Amino acid sequence: MTATTASKVDGAIVDIQAANRTLDGASATEIVRWAVDTFGDGLVMSSSFGIQASVMLHLVTQVKPDIPVIWIDTGYLPPETYRFAESLSERLNLNLEVYQSPMSPARMEALYGKLWEVNDVKAFDRYDYIRKVEPMQRALRELGATAWLAGLRAKQTNHRKTLDVVGVQGDRHKVLPILGWHSRDVYNYLQEFDLPYHPFFERGYTSVGDWHSSRPVSADDEHDRDTRFRGLKQECGLHLPQTPEEAESLDSSSL
Numbered sequence: 001m002t003a004t005t006a007s008k009v010d011g012a013i014v015d016i017q018a019a020n021r022t023l024d025g026a027s028a029t030e031i032v033r034w035a036v037d038t039f040g041d042g043l044v045m046s047s048s049f050g051i052q053a054s055v056m057l058h059l060v061t062q063v064k065p066d067i068p069v070i071w072i073d074t075g076y077l078p079p080e081t082y083r084f085a086e087s088l089s090e091r092l093n094l095n096l097e098v099y100q101s102p103m104s105p106a107r108m109e110a111l112y113g114k115l116w117e118v119n120d121v122k123a124f125d126r127y128d129y130i131r132k133v134e135p136m137q138r139a140l141r142e143l144g145a146t147a148w149l150a151g152l153r154a155k156q157t158n159h160r161k162t163l164d165v166v167g168v169q170g171d172r173h174k175v176l177p178i179l180g181w182h183s184r185d186v187y188n189y190l191q192e193f194d195l196p197y198h199p200f201f202e203r204g205y206t207s208v209g210d211w212h213s214s215r216p217v218s219a220d221d222e223h224d225r226d227t228r229f230r231g232l233k234q235e236c237g238l239h240l241p242q243t244p245e246e247a248e249s250l251d252s253s254s255l
Helices: 018-022 030-044 053-063 078-094 103-110 121-142 181-191 201-202
Strands: 006-009 012-015 043-046 068-072 096-098 147-149 166-169 172-175
Touching: 012 018, 012 121, 018 030, 018 166, 030 043, 030 147, 030 172, 043 053, 043 121, 053 078, 053 181, 078 147, 078 201, 096 121, 103 121
Parallel strands: 043 068, 043 147, 068 096, 147 172
Antiparallel strands: 006 012, 166 172
């Protein structure tokens, strides 16, 4: 669903529809180069250091080695994720910007309980806003981001199927270089550049986030993200529009 309006970034008009036409059929590297040329120092990227994180981290830093890499540390990631992030940061010499919630996990649990144990979308939404969405919004503001590179793929969720390579989220542009990639494209890229999957890949995980809300894939899962949030929803809110009407995360039954 291509945006039909142009938008302004640092005084320059970016025609979203024209940009998507221009980038139709472009390689992921060409898309990254377009973003670097278009947004310059206003360009950042995000990484969860999840199963396939090394693809985007390698792809983007080959074009812009010093790009700020935003990592939202929820305080509940598996130990393997922290070690994976450390290893990739050293290998790729990442310009890593780590952001966390100002509310510690202990304080959150004291005030609200263990929100991930409540079988309720609203509880997950509160958790996600405290631990992920607020820190990401703060990171984008403090880093002066005008555009954001992310490794979303259309195959991951129903919401992501509706996205374009170039879009707008809030008052920033969003660029998705590997939106059209399949799992085999990810595998081939990892093999070509001798890059690792997250250690949980060998345990049957196709997506991994916090230790309490991730599980291995099963035969009944239609999307990688069905293995997250107890199957109640596919999005944590980071990649959803933040208007008052759209800020609530999508639950899987309404997609």
